Amino acid sequence: MSVLLPSTERALLHRLAVAQADGRAPSVVAGVVRDGSLAWSAGRGAGGADVDAAYRIGSITKTFTAVLILQLRDEGALALTDPLERHVPGVAGTATLLQLLTHAGGLTSERPGAWWERVEGGDAAGLLSALAGEAPRLEAGARLHYSNVGFALLGEVVARRRGAPWAQVLQERLLDPLGLRRTGPTPVGAAVEGWAVHPHADVLLAEPSAATGAMAPAGELWSTVGDLARWGSFLAGDTGDVLHPDTLEEMQQPATVDDGSAWTTGWGLGLQLVRVDGRRLVGHGGSMPGFLAGLLVEPSSGDGAVALAAVTSGLPIGQLTQELLLSLADHEPALPRVWAPAPVPADLLELTGTWYWGTAALTLSVEGVDRLRLTPAGGGGRRSRFRPAPGGGWTGQDHYYAGERLQVVRAADGRVTHLDLATFVLTRQPYAPAEVIPGGVDERGWHRPG
Structure with missing residues (x-):
């Protein structure tokens, strides 16, 4: 584990404390990654915040689902150019798996019906029934259009190709091999309660934590700072035997962007891409009722940051995550990898x-x-x-x-x-x-x- 200077730790804690106070969040926990491990972590909240407790991570879940799809592609079980219809018949439109991964499939952003994040979700058959007759919102491939439904369907592709539920495949193919023992569709060990904060008074309202069923591959998971630090190291390049490094690099290339050649945010294959202060970052943000989450890593240095908050809205979690990572780099720049000669034919x-x-x-x-x-x-x-x-x-x-x-x-x-x-x-x-x-x-x- 890397040891940071006291001045660096103080700067990180200050940014966390300001975010918690200004964002009026009951609790916020955060950590930074250096040299492949969690180098610093802390929590802030009234009565303290347990840095080891589990929080819902919302759409960071999509990064796991994307890796499961890329594993299947690398094994030859599917092609990213396959139309969704080939694997999950019954959804209107011509979207390919590639377009769903990059939020360019044109599908509706949310599941038709009740607000899916706050109600108990049904199975895949119920999702497909809800989508029956739902015309695509945009032509497939035409433009960026974020879709939770698209990733729910990618999760169903994983389940059908593997012959097992998405959660089981996730456990066997990613969580177990990477030692992510506190990550899953339900909390493992101590967990925090999600809260909404009144916009005009310092009072709270408990938020529901409903199981989302077939929408789970889009935003169901719970995790901890420690587990997300390991997942951040994975996204920064430490893939072990789980994914080929070339495939990870492929995932990190911009496919859809927000503002053309001057893009500051965009999407690779299931990954959010951010450019800030000349740095290129990858990861994802997340939100569910009562929770906000952010994870960003810089592949070139291996540095990363994670932030988790027990609040529905009001705290700019993406900004906090960026600031923690940039503060680490400003106070203690990562050392370049040691150069060594290599045999060249x-x-x-x-x-x-x-x-x-x-x-x-x-x-x-x-x-x-x-x-x-x-x-x-x-x-x-x-x-x-x-x-x-x-x-x-x-x-x-x-x-x-x-x-x-x-x-x-x-x-x-x-x-x-x-x-x-x-x-x-x-x-x-x-x-x-x-x-x-x-x-x-x-x-x-x-x-x-x-």
Whole structure:
């Protein structure tokens, strides 16, 4: 467990205390993650707040459901491009699993009928019956439209593909392997009561904690600061044998955003994405009657923060979570990972250096032992990282060339003649040699006209 400086702990406690007082929350607990473990935690509330008690975490549940779907995809049990209809017939619309994961399926945001968060929920058959005849609110894929119903249906996909209830699959595939013993559809051990605070007086109203039935995969879970710290480490990259790191990175890529190229919040595959103060954060917020929750991690540093409050509204839980994480980084910046040499195959090493796309210079470097990074030599332009692809070559991981193939082309004698990147030809000299440049090269070569 990392040990923080007293000044850092005081700054974190101050932010927590201000949030609890200004937000008029009966209790708030929080923690920060450093080096893969809970480095600090505290609680504030009238009469104290037990940092080990369980709170409802609302839509943070969706991150668990998303991982269960990605596990199935990685096993070949489904494709993200599958229409929902293939796995759960009877829902109007053409939404794919991918669109549901990124809140672009166009489905209604809430279950038709009574306010689902405050009443006992029925089974999947009841949910499908409630959705029967409900037209999509938007055309699938058209735009971001947050949908709790979409994740409830993803949970039903998990149940049908695994042949077991969603909660059982969750326990066996995620909670047990990761040691999340205080997380589940019902509280495990001590739990707090959820409260509503009167907007104009300092009095409370107890909120119900109804089991949501088929809507559970969208927001049912209870958890603790300690368990969410471990889940935060998972989302930051410590996936163990539960999920391939490449799949986690895929989940963290923006698919739908709130304001185009200048996006500050958006969605990956079941993950909320946030950009603040030049930092890229991933996680999710959550709310249920009587409770607010927030979890954010910074994959580049591994730092994270979690905050849980026993109040229906009034406390900006997302802001508190961001402030805790940024305060940690400001007071005690994370140390970079120790650099160490790595063995690189000779045939990979020979590809490094400067390449030209036409006249634009690009630098190809090796990351680790088998990854490649292509960056514009001048700073601006197209860039991507690549990982080895089945059958040879490399597949783009991000930016412009995400999903595209990079191939090394060799002459009969084994000499590398050029690189083929999604049909673009990269050569060691600008527009050379002529025989590999599509459309040919002016036979006069480089010259001064006139």
